[in-house]
Amino acid sequence: MYCQKCRRSVDPLVNEYTACEGYYVKVSLCPRCRSPLHLDLRRFKLPQRPTRSTRGLYVAFEGIDGVGKTLQTRLVSGELRRRGFSVEVVKEPYHDLIRDFLFRNLLDPITEAMVFAVDRLILQRKVVLPSLEEGKIVISDRSVVSSLVFQTVRGAPLGLVEMMNRGVLTPDVVIILDTDVETALSRIDSREKTRFEYVDLQRKVREAYLEIARERSYYVVDASPPPEYVFNEILSIIERHLEKWGNK
Numbered sequence: 001m002y003c004q005k006c007r008r009s010v011d012p013l014v015n016e017y018t019a020c021e022g023y024y025v026k027v028s029l030c031p032r033c034r035s036p037l038h039l040d041l042r043r044f045k046l047p048q049r050p051t052r053s054t055r056g057l058y059v060a061f062e063g064i065d066g067v068g069k070t071l072q073t074r075l076v077s078g079e080l081r082r083r084g085f086s087v088e089v090v091k092e093p094y095h096d097l098i099r100d101f102l103f104r105n106l107l108d109p110i111t112e113a114m115v116f117a118v119d120r121l122i123l124q125r126k127v128v129l130p131s132l133e134e135g136k137i138v139i140s141d142r143s144v145v146s147s148l149v150f151q152t153v154r155g156a157p158l159g160l161v162e163m164m165n166r167g168v169l170t171p172d173v174v175i176i177l178d179t180d181v182e183t184a185l186s187r188i189d190s191r192e193k194t195r196f197e198y199v200d201l202q203r204k205v206r207e208a209y210l211e212i213a214r215e216r217s218y219y220v221v222d223a224s225p226p227p228e229y230v231f232n233e234i235l236s237i238i239e240r241h242l243e244k245w246g247n248k
């Protein structure tokens, strides 16, 4: 390469740096005067998505804390099993140590998103993907959508959170349970709240859920009525997908 400053051809020094959002920068410098001679911006080779299983059905329940996901997960999985389906129930965050670590430490939102993504990858490789490959219905209490909502509300850029989750499988069906924050939080009053469970954060999270539902056509189910009504509503959504699934 030619260095204008030294007015001679030189054998450049090459440094590589990772930049944000999937890029890395390759900088060629003059070995004598250190002036940059060439800048090359390239996309990272990001991990491939795991091949999508064509057999199983991956359903996720989402929503603010206390909205009743855990109860509905139990009711719906029980009913599907009663009808003869093979069902695997999972919950995010998955790993107890990671969950405990996240609850005890206030991380910046980007680091937090990374830790949730790692936890999710472990869960998917260990349980979700093998179950889908076996043709099971996987019912997940939270999914990547929680990260797209909670961590962006806390300030992480959406593109970055999506990038961190590129190796992660997104659910076939996302059902957001929705109710007002006061009702939801009153249901968890009896136990000690985690740092995620405060009114201001949950209000913004609820708005973010409703927005992402509009953008990505996720289902929103009103979770204010008694649990058996909510259950029937959810079941009718899943039944529609099971019909399509059965015809695959």
Ligand code: TYD
Pocket (backbone or CB within 6 Å): 064, 065, 066, 069, 070, 092, 093, 099, 116, 141, 142, 143, 144, 146, 147, 148, 150, 151, 194, 196, 197
């Ligand atoms: P937890 O008490 O395990 O469960 P629940 O889902 O029943 O509220 O709380 C998990 C918390 O972690 C919850 O407040 C949402 C938050 N969370 C994120 O911020 N990002 C994520 O990606 C996931 C999976 C959860």
